[in-house]
Amino acid sequence: MPHAPEKRSNAPIFWLLFGAGGTLSALFGVGLILVTGFLAPQGIGIGPDALSYENALAFTQNWLGKAAIWAVISLFFWHAAERLYLTLKDMHVFSDLGRRLLTYGVAAVVTVATAGLLLAIGF
């Protein structure tokens, strides 16, 4: 006999953010580190002023640029948060609320803060 329905979990919210962050980081993470961390500063294959202050500012002042930066930063955090949350849970570290605040909480703060800063830069 089918048993009484179990209480619905809120996990889908965090799992979808985790999945989105995982997909983004798999597609763009390594490339971003390569471009912003090595190629652009060394001027390899990219003009020396590609990541100059003016260019970076112009990028962040465009709404599409803002969206890209916001997605990359916040979703990477949500991805890491889910992994760390489950690791802490498996290791029985902290209470469940403590674990959630430490992982999802940090990701939520970063998401809001990044949005705030991007808006503060203006258009």
Add this chain to the structure above:
Amino acid sequence: MTERADKTIELRVLRYNPVTDEKPHHQSFTVPYTSDMSVLQGLQWIKDTIDGSLTYRWSCRMAICGSCGMMINAEPKLACHTLLRDLAPGPVTVEPLNHFPIERDLVVTVDDFVKKIESVTPWLIPKHPKPVSEGPYNQTPAQMAAYENFSACINCMLCYAACPQYGENPKFIGPAAMAILQRYDGDSRDGGSALRIDAVHGEDGVWGCTAVGACSDVCPKAVDPMHAVNQNKMNTALDYFLRFLKKRDTK
């Protein structure tokens, strides 16, 4: 020409008799074996010649019935599907499946597992009543491929013994139940999705899985329960957000 059993191997078997033993202990047996002998045949040799009280489940001897699952050198395996020659020179440790209460020697209590299988409504629920006069249900090869892998499950419980999350939380629905759920859910003739999602949308359902994947590694029938769980994480997530838009005809 029959091969002579001139080689021997030591089997360290976990013994437990709930009437006389306070706790389980290991007992060693030296078993003569031929190159075609399985661990199950080793156990049968012990039972036939040394100790008739040795208790274990078995039936088909050909990895179809799923009865003889046990921990062989700490890995969940079918005793009939594991050859002694591959474990030489030994010793070979033979213990009951992890994460289940021991009933006696190598026999574990399966009640929890059976309840979990029952909880996912493991049968086809037709979308609409269809009289015989309308003919058979037809299925394309692609429609069959969607669930065929999961239909190979033999309920041997090796995946539950391998699953660290089931070991951690016995309420977790576990791998085989999810594979069996997907076997029916993925069937084009079935209309019972809503019912099954309700059974597994909680913390102890699909969300109890952290994608370790040990279940899929140990399955003797190459079923991929982790894939079934992932499919149902997505189904459950969609249901979480779209449930208000859906009209439900199964209750």
